Amino acid sequence: MKILNKLAFFSCLFWSSSAFSGTLYSFDNGNLIGFEDGGKISGSYLSEDHADGHLLECKFNFKTTNSSIKKEKNKITAWEKNKYFQAKANGYLYINDDGWRIQINFPSEGCKRFPRSVFSSNKTEAETASISGKKNALGIFVLNKDTNYYSKSVDGFEPIKAKGDNLAKDDLVSAIETQGDFTYIEHYSLTSRAIKSSGWIKSIDLGDSISQ
Known part of the structure; x- marks a missing residue:
C-alpha cells in the first residue's frame, strides 16, 4: 500500500510539474x-x-x-x-x-x-x-537509488538490460518530461556537467530537486 501511495504521489507531482516546466540551461564550458x-x-x-x-x-x-x-x-x-x-x-x-x-x-x-x-x-x-x-525541463534532481533505463514502445516501457551507463544513487540528472510513471532524464558525467547519457527511468527513482 505504501508503494502504491508513493507512486500516486509522484504521478501527481510530475503531472503538475509538466504543466509548469521551467528552462534548463547548458553552457559552453560543460x-x-x-x-x-x-x-x-x-x-x-x-x-x-x-x-x-x-x-x-x-x-x-x-x-x-x-x-x-x-x-x-x-x-x-x-x-x-x-x-x-x-x-x-x-x-x-x-x-x-x-x-x-x-x-x-x-x-x-x-x-x-x-x-x-x-x-x-x-x-x-x-x-x-x-x-x-536552452530547453524546457522539469528540474535538476538527484537519484534516490541505483536504477536503470527503460525502452519506450507502443506496448509500454521495458527495462534495458545493457545501456552502457550506470545510474547510481545520488547521481545528478535533469528531468525533461514525464509519461505515466516514467520520466525522461539526462544523466550528467561524474567529472563535469556534460551529458553522459539519456533515457527513460521510473519517476519514483528521482529524489529531491536541488531547488528545494
Missing part, C-alpha cells in the same frame, strides 16, 4: 548547468583539474535566495554534501547577455586551489560561461 523556474534559479558546478600532478575537484550545487531574478547580481546559497564532506557558503550569481559567472568563497580544498574558472572569490577574476543551449 562544467555548469542551470534551471530557471518561477523567478528562481538553481544549478550545479563540477570541474576537475590536474595541477602539479594532483587531481583537484570543485563541486557544488546552488540556488538563488532573492525573491526574483535580477539582471547582473543575484544572491545564492551553495552547498556540497557527501559521506566524506559537507560545506555551505553564500555568494553571487552574475547574469548578463554574455552568460553567467559566480562569485563565491566555497570552503572545499579543491575549490580553494582551483585555477581560474566561472566561479571566483573575486568577481573580476571570474570567467563568463556562455549559454550554449
Whole structure:
C-alpha cells in the first residue's frame, strides 16, 4: 500500500510539474548547468583539474535566495554534501547577455586551489560561461537509488538490460518530461556537467530537486 501511495504521489507531482516546466540551461564550458523556474534559479558546478600532478575537484550545487531574478547580481546559497564532506557558503550569481559567472568563497580544498574558472572569490577574476543551449525541463534532481533505463514502445516501457551507463544513487540528472510513471532524464558525467547519457527511468527513482 505504501508503494502504491508513493507512486500516486509522484504521478501527481510530475503531472503538475509538466504543466509548469521551467528552462534548463547548458553552457559552453560543460562544467555548469542551470534551471530557471518561477523567478528562481538553481544549478550545479563540477570541474576537475590536474595541477602539479594532483587531481583537484570543485563541486557544488546552488540556488538563488532573492525573491526574483535580477539582471547582473543575484544572491545564492551553495552547498556540497557527501559521506566524506559537507560545506555551505553564500555568494553571487552574475547574469548578463554574455552568460553567467559566480562569485563565491566555497570552503572545499579543491575549490580553494582551483585555477581560474566561472566561479571566483573575486568577481573580476571570474570567467563568463556562455549559454550554449536552452530547453524546457522539469528540474535538476538527484537519484534516490541505483536504477536503470527503460525502452519506450507502443506496448509500454521495458527495462534495458545493457545501456552502457550506470545510474547510481545520488547521481545528478535533469528531468525533461514525464509519461505515466516514467520520466525522461539526462544523466550528467561524474567529472563535469556534460551529458553522459539519456533515457527513460521510473519517476519514483528521482529524489529531491536541488531547488528545494
